[in-house]
Amino acid sequence: MTENNKIKMPSFVYGTAWKKDATTRLVIKAVSLGFTAIDTANQPRHYQEPLVGDALLALEKEGISRDKLFLQTKFTPADSQDHRIPYDPAGDLATQVAQSFAGSLKNLRTDYVDSYLLHGPYSLVGLGNPDWEVWHAIEEIYQSGQARIIGVSNINIGQLTTLVEKARIKPMVVQNRCYAHQGWDRTVREFCRANNIIYQGFSLLTANGFVLQHPMVERIAQRLEKTPAQVVFRYALQIGMVPLTGTGNEQHMKEDLQARDFELSADELSIIDSIGNQ
Numbered sequence: 001m002t003e004n005n006k007i008k009m010p011s012f013v014y015g016t017a018w019k020k021d022a023t024t025r026l027v028i029k030a031v032s033l034g035f036t037a038i039d040t041a042n043q044p045r046h047y048q049e050p051l052v053g054d055a056l057l058a059l060e061k062e063g064i065s066r067d068k069l070f071l072q073t074k075f076t077p078a079d080s081q082d083h084r085i086p087y088d089p090a091g092d093l094a095t096q097v098a099q100s101f102a103g104s105l106k107n108l109r110t111d112y113v114d115s116y117l118l119h120g121p122y123s124l125v126g127l128g129n130p131d132w133e134v135w136h137a138i139e140e141i142y143q144s145g146q147a148r149i150i151g152v153s154n155i156n157i158g159q160l161t162t163l164v165e166k167a168r169i170k171p172m173v174v175q176n177r178c179y180a181h182q183g184w185d186r187t188v189r190e191f192c193r194a195n196n197i198i199y200q201g202f203s204l205l206t207a208n209g210f211v212l213q214h215p216m217v218e219r220i221a222q223r224l225e226k227t228p229a230q231v232v233f234r235y236a237l238q239i240g241m242v243p244l245t246g247t248g249n250e251q252h253m254k255e256d257l258q259a260r261d262f263e264l265s266a267d268e269l270s271i272i273d274s275i276g277n278q
Helices: 020-033 049-061 093-108 129-144 157-166 186-194 215-224 228-238 250-261 266-275
Strands: 002-004 007-009 013-015 037-039 070-075 113-118 147-153 173-177 198-202 242-245
Touching (some): 007 147, 049 093, 093 113, 093 129, 129 147, 129 157, 173 186, 186 198, 215 266, 228 242, 228 266, 242 250
Parallel strands (some): 013 242, 037 070, 070 113, 147 173, 173 198
């Protein structure tokens, strides 16, 4: 468990992007195998949030109640949506956030979420007025008690620094794509650690295929009788990251969770840490 604002986040998150019609089945399977944190977004282009809700309803009927699960969803700006924008794009940004959040609660069949994120800033550099308008709306959702923690995804160190310095309510979670050749997002991770922000890493496998095939990683995996993917996830856990996995393979789900059950040596951590610099 990782904690912020006295809210405990499970150490591993199951991501539901790009699952399409298989979303309900895969969420049920992931939870049945041991995942207790689910990540989604009100973005029909990449997520089927209502099908996550269907899975939650089915799980509740099986005795797994809402309070046993950690639900995280996101507000996605209109320029990252397709034609199925789940709010009125002509409305002001505060209204868009309110409508999107209300839609998420309806989709997920819940009256609160554990974590609510801005899916990404409106610009690549700095934070503009749209970012602040949206963040203020997210702060209001947090103050209402309907989101237990709030944060932002796909953010760079300059933007994050500004947000922490100037926001009335600081971000409590950051979720970024994590590249080995960028030091596994070291600068952002270290900033998060220094500011008591939970760091979630996604695309750990898909963005780093060369790491999985690296001879040193294969050697570590052989020593431990684990897979290279398990080694990467274990590395993430040991450096203080909450990893996301989006696998649709039942065996891989089991293997991913098993990354919690072994340890890498300090030398092995150093090897994996340095691979992206080679």
